Amino acid sequence: MSSPSIFLLGATGYLGSEFLILLAEAYPDYPINALVRNATEARKEKLERIHPNLKVTEGSLDDESIIREAAIKADIVINTASSDHWPSVKATLDGLETSSAKRPGNPPLYIHVSGCGIISDNARGQGPVSGKVWSDIGLDLKDCDQTNTHLPSDIPIVTAGTRKENPVRTIIIYPAQIYGVGRGIQRTTLWLRIFMDYAKTVGYAGTWGAGLNGQNTIHIRDMADICLFIFRKALVSEADEGADGLYFSSTETTITYGEWARKMGDHLYKKGLVKEPGAKPMPDEVVEPLGNYGWSLLGGNMLGRADRLTRMGWKPVYSDQIALLDDLPEAIDACAEDMGWTTAETQSADAPSLRYDGQNLYSER
Template sequence: MYAPSMSTYPARTEPQTIFFLGATGYLGSVVLAQLAEQAPQHKVVVLLRPGGSSVSTTTSPVPGAASVQEKLNCLKLIHPNIVGVVEGSLDDKEAIAKACEEVDLVLNCASSDHLDSVEATLEGLERNSAAHPGRPPIYIHVSGCGILSDNARGEFKKAEDIPEYSDIGFDLKSSVPQTNMHLPSDIPIFEAGIREKNPIRSLILFPGQIYGIATAGGQPTTLWIRIFLSMARAGGFVGTWGPGHNSMNNIHVVDVASATTLLVLRAIAGTAPEGKDGIYFCGSMERKVPYREWTELMGNILYEKGYIKEKGTRPLAETIVEPLGHYGWSLLGGNQFARPERLATLGWEPVETAKQDMMASLPLMIEQALSEVDWVPTVQV
């Protein structure tokens, strides 16, 4: 029977300062709301850049806020204990590194593949660790199950021929093909978490296909819906990488947020496995929906609403998929099967996923995403 190895560091009972990257985003805004509800004593510093990325609504005011101050005002409605702002983007390495030197914990919900910001974070945390011997800082990074891709290129495979990975005993360097997505960012974090000199306390979360509408006030729609909507607008139909038989674990955004929040609180308490054991898959064991199935529903919805001329789904043309190269084929054309066993040992369950499955949620997700863009239906059905 698996016995989780907990942190070797004592619980931190005093309020902690958390540097939060991605607090305005789809997942990040929900995590921010949960932290405000469950542990409001912890102080938060946020990375914010000027400029709106979408439109503001009554329920999601943050995406359309133009200035840093406007965004901060919106975020303080979600979490009143925001005590500082680092003004800039993920490309501002010096600002990120300096902030990481001065906090107790860094939480990155912003981007799983922005290597410059990961390197800046690790640089700052290494200096932080050197300045506080015996009290290394904590780094919780949200990656993705793209690391598990079998690179099937959308072709049909029997379920028994698709590898399914447990996060217990999983090795980032040997368990999966090293060309898979996210690993260039994940492996340096993992290595920093197992070194002896100036270590950091690393925990990496790997969600599956995140769905649902985020209602905390930040970006309400998941990235993959926005990507496929954009491609449908450009090409006139909803398509797949290859035949689209590939699938992955799905998980509601509220459940990913609850897993992230749990890791933050358990890491502070010293009761979460970390370092070599700080690998956490996050997904439900509900039915995995093949890409060709959910893209068909998406295509039918957009067709019936008059946005595109072709219903259903079919493989995307090479001119569309090839510019994304291996990234697209690995991430959007591969099977990614995970068993989130380590989170289960901490008592986590995908509660919201059991209430709202992905296919039932898809029409509302599409409706929400359409409300964020200036796309007018012009096709007579």
């Protein structure tokens, strides 16, 4: 029996490349087609060194026809790229629907990595409004605040996984705040790059509002292991899918944004990279351009329990060995190195090297 084919989006990213390392160790014979933007020979070589049976398709998330055709040809699509890029998600779902019609009784599998922004309480930098901790067992996305991030993509995915005609086997993974220096191509997490960019711009570590909002945490190596764990279970039809295929991926440890922002500020100040230690709220002219997206994702509380994973027998390893605050200095140094940030010169006249198109936030690094 031939190995199932995989179409992977986000292979060069923080989580995607860490997950690819585990895929190579567990399933080196599985053919992988990786969508790669600006697919230089150097980028191709990096990916091919990680997984021996990988080929690269050049394209971005905006190349809907490329994504659609690749999804049609794949047995499994795994998306670790932008969770809010609806055109690429729609192209994926369209391709998988076509594939399902061609293989009745054997629908393709779609594993989509989203985020806990779906359960934000929009507290605008304050502590938990209700103190609610969400469980992923019995979770209905329609019960979430419909202004929250990720839902415009996630709800159609669940619909594809529950319909009778041309169904898709759908799984959505909801990581908590991922931390740690990765072993893959992108070493640092997007939230760290976001706040480092803003610190470089304003000259101090800043928060959305008071920074009293918090989130559960998960180490990058545990997060990649969760992806592999769910993937393994799905291969043998032992994973919950469709309406039940929603997985919070977190530990019970929580931390406020203000706590790690203060640690960031102190470390950056010690390194001579900012002019003030500690952390404080950033001014309106800095945070308001991101509007509700920023306040919901960066100023809200997102507290969820990984009850489904616990029931399935998954347990964290790295998250229990090193906490976010202990790991943060190393991650900050890695991020500063990647940014080429070597002095305390602020760039208040320049915008951070992030791009926001009204729906998605991208790092240009």
